[in-house]
Amino acid sequence: MILWRQRVSEKVETGTGRPERYGPVAIILHWVIALLLIFMIGLGLYMDHIPVSDPTPLHQLHKSVGIVTMLLIVVRIIWRLTHRAPALPKDMPTAQRVVAGGMEGLLYLFQIFLPVTGWLMVSAMAMPIVLFGLVxxxxxxxxxxxxxxxxxxxxxxxxxxxxxWSFGGFIALHVLAALHHRFIRKDQVVDRILPHHGSRH
Structure with missing residues (x-):
């Protein structure tokens, strides 16, 4: 059903051969990963005063959610590479288009490197990873x-x-850019990724 809705969404074009908005799979992946990343950053800040060499259940939770997030990011990147993104507004300046593309690329790179460095860190310390105490x-x-x-x-x-910390800064810039499009430019950029899309007045 989801895949069928994805195909229907992709048939609605803007005249550029691109869909008007992201399909349901991309939207679900975006928001689930966003929530997991917010949780991971918050948990990481809370754990910042706890030595990595002194593992607690929170460390194991952090590693478990991190691995799950990493796997979802891989799925998201594959989906993104095989499905065209919606077109940006035609009146968006070229410089802003370049910045938007660069920001998207950086966010994907951080989403890859951050969990991989965590995985590499615990591997170098020979610390076991047991996903949610089960696997x-x-x-x-x-x-x-x-x-x-x-x-x-x-x-x-x-x-x-x-x-x-760097990723957190780029996330803040990403959110500010979304707010700029939503409330200042008042274009359709943010609508493309919102779960529920309705008419704008």
Whole structure:
């Protein structure tokens, strides 16, 4: 049913060969991942004062949700690469189009690198990952020399934290841009990804 609705949505074009808005699969993935990322950032900030070397149930929850989020991001990227995105407003300046495309690319890169660095971090520390206490998730295999040196285990928490803070900043810019389109430009950019689309007055 969802796939059928996706095809119907993609048949409604703007004259550029692109759909007017994202289909239901893309919309669901966008908002589910957004909620998971907000949860992960909040949980990460709360855990910031807890040493990674002193694992708690919160660490295991953080790792579990992180792995699930990473898998959903992979699905989202594959879906995005195989389905055309809606066209941007025709009156949007070229510079803003370039910035929008660059921002989209950066957000995808952060969504990939952030969970991967977390996975690499716990792998370097040889810390087990048990998804929600039920299913063991494999660690990234690393050379024994890397494990013995301990250098990767030492730097990865800082790398992961730096990426998380940077990602949070880009998310804030993304939200500000959405608010700008919604309330200042008053165009249809935000409507393309909203779960419920109605007429604008």
């Amino acid at each position: 063991s998730w494999p660690l990234i295999p690393l050379p024994q020399s890397v494990m013995d040196s301990g250098y990767l285990a030492e730097i990865m928490p800082d790398v992961h934290n730096w990426l998380a």
